[in-house]
Amino acid sequence: MKNFFERQDEARRNTTRLIVLFIAAVIGLVIAGYGVALAILMFMSEGGISPIQPGLFVLIVLGTVVIVGGGSAFKIIQLKQGGHVVAESLGGQPLDRNPSDYDEQVLRNVVEEMAIASGVPTPEVYVLDEDGINAFAAGYTVDDAVIGVTRGCMKQLNRAELQGVIAHEYSHILNGDMRLNIRLMGVLNGILLVAILGRTLLRATFYSSMGRRRSEDNKGQLIMIAAGVGLLVIGSVGLLSGRLIKSAVSRQREFLADAAAVQFTRNPQGIGGALKKIGGYESGSTIEHPKAEESSHLFFSDGVGSALFGGGAFATHPPLEERIQRIDSDFEGEQREAQSSASGGAGAAQAAGASGFAGDSSASSPSRSAPNADDVVSHTGDLTADDVDFGAKLRNAVPESLLDAAHEPLGATAIVYGLLLSPQTGSDNRTAQMDVLREHTTSEERDEVMRLLDDLHALPHRLRLPLLNITAPALRHRSADQRTALHDTAQALVRADDQLTVFEYALETVVRHRLDRIANPSSDRPRFKRFSQIQDDAVALLSMIAQAGAQTQREAAQAFEAGIGAFDDVSDPSAHQRTSAHPSQLDDALDRLAQTRPALKQQVLEACARCILDDDTVTDAEADLLMAVAEALDCPVPPFVLHADALSSS
Known part of the structure; x- marks a missing residue:
């Protein structure tokens, strides 16, 4: 099973795949556009016309690049503000800060519990005034993530089912799916824009023709109508291409998120029950908002299903029955009728030194038995039911x-x-x-x-x-x-x-x-692949960590060597010497280490964990430090890994 860092790498490779598919879609639009334009010219021309028109082809290429490129660039810039842009574009309203509504209270509690469990900042929650049972997560990073939930989802699901849906969305947050999905929205906007322009042109031609006599400029109107129809035809090709791209990128990740939701909650009846209720509910998972199509790949369940796109290669989500069967092998097609409970859909709950630090040695806070570094790495960006x-x-x-x-x-x-x-x-x-x-x-x-x-x-x-x-x-x-x-x-x-x-x-x-992430949510800066590129930063960070948890210089040296040995390129840990760094230098080091590729970032986090856990104990101060470093590296570590017995020992 892939760990957090491997999944991050996979998400980045999918971004490259998205670019390739986008280029193929644009080529398809150019071919369709040339064919439609040539057909219009042949229809409007009194004489014959050659099918080879280099000038027309260049014009179509330029027009496609301007329309698609401009539309995509506009959307990408708009989405750089973060996940809240997506939620607000779908008509979502922020959840009341201290809601009096019972369903909203439970929703807020479930989201906060899972945020604490996974070691990430709580996403802002938006409520969509929709009857369908659906939800989504949007954003570039955990710091600008939002979770959108329909009112139907709150009202029709019990707490376990709601928790299953939210766990599914947290999987997208933790696995890097959000970044890929929000980029997909930006890229595909230009392709969808062609169809929008066709509809707009036809509508404008229709209304303008109502105020004219039929004898006036009939040929001009025919040209406008032909152009509008042509753009609609080309736009349909774009819409099909967009759906194929969404399907190629999203479908398998929905299965993975379903499996993760079961792992997070240890309750297949939660997410399984939610999917069954969608199947038996009159409104299903439908999102009525006019902008639902551009966000369709984000939804928990298909929000814009139709006869054309309801299944097969064009569906953004796997079939509902197949998702349920993977969770519940005994499922034979029965679906539950969604019913609101009297108390609301959520139901009842189920269950000092070289680094300059002062007063934070191991003696300053109680120590406890600790995990090993492999536990920290394997739990990063992952959850179990115990964590939740x-x-x-x-x-x-x-x-x-x-x-x-x-x-x-x-x-x-x-x-x-x-x-x-x-x-x-x-x-x-x-x-x-x-x-x-x-x-x-x-x-x-x-x-x-x-x-x-x-x-x-x-x-x-x-x-x-x-x-x-x-x-x-x-x-x-x-x-x-x-x-x-x-x-x-x-x-x-x-x-x-x-x-x-x-x-x-x-x-x-x-x-x-x-x-910083609030101000720059879309920043994505992986630059460094090798230890040699971040050697000084790693040494400064490990020196600080080793000193913070040691009572003697010998202990600090031993912890430092244990940490530096985690890097693949370090054959002799004793060859690297601890240094003293000012806090501002440590900040700069963390900023650079956050720009490493996932595989190297895994080694950085493992090195920090080895350094802290070298003495087989962890203090509160060391736990705080590791959580802060993990946050700076965008590698969420569940607190349960370091504090498993904290409540019982208090």
């Missing part, structure tokens, strides 16, 4: 006051500041930090920090980064200036006492990375 159960437990352990605050932009900002404030009232550090708040924040923000401070300081350490995951949608709603102020203030709070703890660095790294 643990995510639910973590979320339920967060006080309600902090959960409510995490859903509001003001409260989310205050949580970031409050987590960085020293718990020692009256200490020099706390005094310096309060001076920072007075200088950099509004009175409203300071009041909110002080309101939440007692709960934040009482929060068990293992819940702090999961709480930060819950704040993600609210922080996305801050303006660009507010996000800049948030980063600058957080950095000033960390530097206020001229000392840097591991937790402070971890939290600042997570916040910096997420804010």
Whole structure:
């Protein structure tokens, strides 16, 4: 079974495949366009005309490139803003931050539990006012991902079935399918634009002809009608090509996402029940919005099925019955009637040193038995039912006051500041930090920090980064200036006492990375393939990690060698020496390491895990550090891997 990094590589190869298929589709449009244009010329010409028309061919090529290229470029630029553009284009509305509706509450809880379980920021949830049972995930990265859910999906499914659907969408988020799908939307928009232009031209010709006498410019109108019909014919070729491309890219990944949903929840009846209800429900999974076609490959189930595209090579999704049979081998075609329950469709729940860090050695926090580095790598970007159960437990352990605050932009900002404030009232550090708040924040923000401070300081350490995951949608709603102020203030709070703890660095790294992804959601920068290209960055990072978890220099040296030995190109770990790096240099190192190819990124993460786990124990500080590094590398590590016994040991 492929791991996260192999799936990321596969998704990138599929992007190359998409480009090849797109070029083939454009060639098909050129051929169809030339044929239609030649037929129109022959029809309108009084005399015979040669089928070989070089000038016409060049004109068709240029016209196709302009229309398709322009349409695709426009859509790609529009989609660079992130997944919310897709949700809003389908009429989606953001889920209320603190919903009073029972179904919406359960939906929010399920999404947040799975975000915590997978170690990713919570996606923003959009609700589509559609009766059909459907959902989708859209975005470039986990940081700008959104999940869209139809109201029919919320109302008609019980909690287990809803969880199965959301787990399916999380598989797309974790496996890199979203990036491929959103690129597919952009690329295919130019192909679909040809048919749109044909319809527009015919409509304009029809309305303009109503105000004219029949004797006026009949030939001109015929030319316009012929051109409109021709564009529609060419557009139909484009539409068929688009459907074939979507099918080639999407169908197999739907099977994989179904299987992942079963793995995530350990409940085949969840996603299987949802698919059966779609089959027996009057509205099925239909999305009525006029822009549903361009997003059809994103949906959980076929949202735009028709007699022309309902099956075969043109279907964006595998047949419903085949999906159910792969999940439930005993399925013989029975489908469930969807029924809303009195309480709502969600039903009841089922179940200091060389790196400059201060006060974060192994003695500063309780240690526990640890996994090995292979466990960390194999669990990256992957979930089990134990992970999901643990995510639910973590979320339920967060006080309600902090959960409510995490859903509001003001409260989310205050949580970031409050987590960085020293718990020692009256200490020099706390005094310096309060001076920072007075200088950099509004009175409203300071009041909110002080309101939440007692709960934040009482929060068990293992819940702090999961709480930060819950704040993600609210922080996305801050303006660009507010996000800049948030980063600058957080950095000033960390530097206020001229000392840097591991937790402070971890939290600042997570916040910096997420804010950068909000501003640049579509950035995709894999550049480095070999260890030699990132050697200095890897050495700086491993030096910091080794020192943070060691009590002696000997332990630090041993941990460093264990980490550096994870790289394929390192034959003699002792040949590499630890270095001291300023936090800003570590930030630069992480930024470069995030630009490595998936295979090399796997070695980076394994090296960090080996370094931390060399002594077979993991502290809270080390767990925080590994989670922050994984976040910066875009390699989500489920907290259950490092905190499996955390709740029972508290």
